[in-house]
Amino acid sequence: ETGVTQTPRHLVMGMTNKKSLKCEQHLGHNAMYWYKQSAKKPLELMFVYSLEERVENNSVPSRFSPECPNSSHLFLHLHTLQPEDSALYLCASSHRLPEGTDTQYFGPGTRLTVL
Amino acid sequence: AQSVTQLGSHVSVSEGALVLLRCNYSSSVPPYLFWYVQYPNQGLQLLLKYTSAATLVKGINGFEAEFKKSETSFHLTKPSAHMSDAAEYFCAVSDPKGAQKLVFGQGTRLTINP
Numbered sequence: 001e002t003g004v005t006q007t008p009r010h011l012v013m014g015m016t017n018k019k020s021l022k023c024e025q026h027l028g029h030n031a032m033y034w035y036k037q038s039a040k041k042p043l044e045l046m047f048v049y050s051l052e053e054r055v056e057n058n059s060v061p062s063r064f065s066p067e068c069p070n071s072s073h074l075f076l077h078l079h080t081l082q083p084e085d086s087a088l089y090l091c092a093s094s095h096r097l098p099e100g101t102d103t104q105y106f107g108p109g110t111r112l113t114v115l
Numbered sequence: 116a117q118s119v120t121q122l123g124s125h126v127s128v129s130e131g132a133l134v135l136l137r138c139n140y141s142s143s144v145p146p147y148l149f150w151y152v153q154y155p156n157q158g159l160q161l162l163l164k165y166t167s168a169a170t171l172v173k174g175i176n177g178f179e180a181e182f183k184k185s186e187t188s189f190h191l192t193k194p195s196a197h198m199s200d201a202a203e204y205f206c207a208v209s210d211p212k213g214a215q216k217l218v219f220g221q222g223t224r225l226t227i228n229p
Contacts, residue, residue, distance in 0.1 A: 004158070043205065043219040056216065090158055103149070104217060106158035
């Protein structure tokens with residue numbers, strides 16, 4: 001596998017279910033991100049992890065719970081979601097540089113549908 | 116705070132015609148600027164980026180963009196459109212010295228007419 005991979009690619013869940021999205025990067029990066037892409041809205045940054053520490057939580061509801069066990073893996077745990085949470089969830093990774101931002105590389109996304 | 120405005124949510128051009136996708140940004144510091152492309156059912160792929168070196172940036176697939184500080188613009192161009200260019204294009208801005216936050220525009224869907 002190369003680049004950034006995400007599983008599953010598609011997920012349908014009920015509002016009472018618990019599920020997890022997985023992201024894995026094979027680029028040797030040390031920062032990882034979750035984005036939400038909804039129809040007719042700009043991409044929204046949800047979480048940023050740098051060196052496995054959460055450095056950004058962009059006012060995301062607690063029904064979304066991220067986990068970063070190591071620099072290559074990132075999870076997004078989902079529980080009691082709402083239909084408006086249906087979206088494409090994108091994972092990205094980058095180098096964390098002392099002087100700031102480096103290019104982010106994106107995975108293919110997980111298309112989530114909440115019934 | 117930084118922001119990006121992409122003028123035109125849909126752009127349609129004929130095959131072989133010039134492609135021009137517009138992006139204006141707002142930033143209190145000299146920014147880094149990016150163009151990403153998203154093909155159907157795929158993630159975002161980096162087309163090109165500006166990081167305060169040359170103002171004319173060349174990217175993949177024949178695309179280029181010019182940073183114009185006086186106009187706060189970073190428009191994306193390609194001299195001759197190809198059917199395979201049909202996709203959604205996103206402009207993004209980040210603070211080079213800050214946290215790793217990309218702020219995206221709302222995207223422009225490019226359609227190529229045969």
